[in-house]
Amino acid sequence: MSTTNGAESGGGGVGEEERLARAALTRVLEPGDEHGGRWLRELGPRELLARLTSEPYRRGALGGVTERRLQGLRIRAADAEPERDLAAVDAVGGRFVVPGDAEWPRQLDDLGDARPVGLWVRGRAGLRPWALRSVAVVGARACTPYGAHMAASLASGLAERGWVVVSGAAFGVDGAAHRGALAVDGATVAVLACGVDVPYPRGHAGLIGRIAEQGLLVGELPPGAHPTRSRFILRNRVIAALTRGTVVVEAEYRSGSLVTARSAQRLGRYTMGVPGPATSGLSAGVHELLRGEAVLVTDAAEVAELVGDIGELAPARRGPVLPRDLLGPVSARVLEALPPRGTPVTARDAARGAGTGVDETLGSLYELHSLGYVERHGQGWQLTAEAMRRPNTRRGGA
The missing domain is CATH 1.10.10.10 (Winged helix-like DNA-binding domain superfamily/Winged helix DNA-binding domain)
Incomplete structure (x- = not known):
């Protein structure tokens, strides 16, 4: 498998058979499947794949789920072609990163059995060093001009301070955050709910292409895989775990961005919110976060002060000197x-x-x-x- 474009080697101490087994399992297990994560932990990827593909199948070989569910997993396992998927990601300048690789972001281990089986990565940079100094900026798809402005301003300010901006490449706040980082030649990572070779949403094909060139595309799903509603929701746990903190710019009460923020809170990451008008339904979810444990922020300096190292202080706030x-x-x-x-x-x-x-x-x-x-x-x-x-x-x- 290619490791060109300056990325850290994906080889590490992981054997080729284990890498192939994990690549196959990304076709079998849905993101965040904790039963699958437990099997992986207890059996290892090669043994798990062997039990899913063995003929004849031995009943009880895998516990915790119904036989109907196991039959569905076995059908997927029989169709998996990991060599083809690895060749497909290599063809677009990508690679498959797994636990044990030098490039694997170890903070994802905080997800326990919901940890990704592996990550398909596209781009020149090394994922692990970028993730160590990263902040998520997320929010509403149907954001207001104010929300788009704040997302872009936060992202560009963070990028200028050497922070990596992570988001989900969706319309609205996500897209504005990525563009804000790219505008100042900064680093940005898009965590996708599909294959890293699939431009989704299609209206962001140009933006996703720019991120692949200047930043990183990351996903749990193999090449060619398309998103579903549940995959979008489960993708958010990766955004939360990958970063030091999550900033929510605009979000209604029922918003995937709040899922990201609450995942960040459960993982012990910083959770921040940008306030909006008290009468705005698009800011209602953010305000609810701020009534809890989230911290109010208004610019990149305040975000960096919270998630950064000692000495990264925001300037003192006061009115004009008369x-x-x-x-x-x-x-x-x-x-x-x-x-x-x-x-x-x-x-x-x-x-x-x-x-x-x-x-x-x-x-x-x-x-x-x-x-x-x-x-x-x-x-x-x-x-x-x-x-x-x-x-x-x-x-x-x-």
Whole structure:
């Protein structure tokens, strides 16, 4: 099997017979099949495949499921042609990565018996090093312009900080996230619910092609396999396990994106949400997450601060610095003590209002005069017209 294009070798310590058996089993077992995962753990891939293909079949060779279910698995196993599938993925510049390979992302082992049998990977980069510094950005297919903007902005900001953006290549938020990373020549991974040689959705054929060139396409299903509703849902557990955290941008109450987020929570990964309008049904699911254990984020810096290493801090948030913010405490009190435009007051009157001495009040008045806040009329002082127009120069923002 080819390992061209700079990817890590898929060989590792895994024998060719085991690789062939696992490739065959991706045709037999559905993603996330925990019965199949238990059989794999207890028997190993070669023995499991042997029991599924043995003739005559020995009843009770595999427990935990009905005989009807086993018959269906045996039919699939009889039709599996792993050599053909491995040749097909090699033809599109891909490879088959299995547990025990150097490229296998070990965080997927957290899924237990729901761990993928193996991963079909297409692209030049090594999956494991990319996954170690990755964040999932997911959300609604029918997203709003706000959702698309936030997804693209988060993804581009994360990519510029050296993070890999992972999503599902669907319409809406997923597509916007991938495009945001690609726009800044960043790294992105699309986890598919079909074969890595199948452009789905078809409207994203161009985008998926770009990801294959610049990033990685990853899937549990062998070449040529098409998606189903259940495969989309089960794909989300891989997105959650592969990454350090999941950001949900827009999601209704019944959304596959929430499945990803809740999987991330169960796995001990960070779960984040981007808030939307309280009246938006597309943000209702995100807000429900935020009422629980999810963390509110609004930009890439806040995401990186949460999932990153020590020192990756978001900048302190505050409003704009106004000239008045730079005044000393005495001058600020004197400015507050001056009445609105009208009869000028003396330095003594200003000192009484500010609770300061006359000399220091007079010094503050001259400072305020040089800054354009007050003007002098004989022995009296009053606010300038400009000071009255400036925000936050009076109590209440007058």
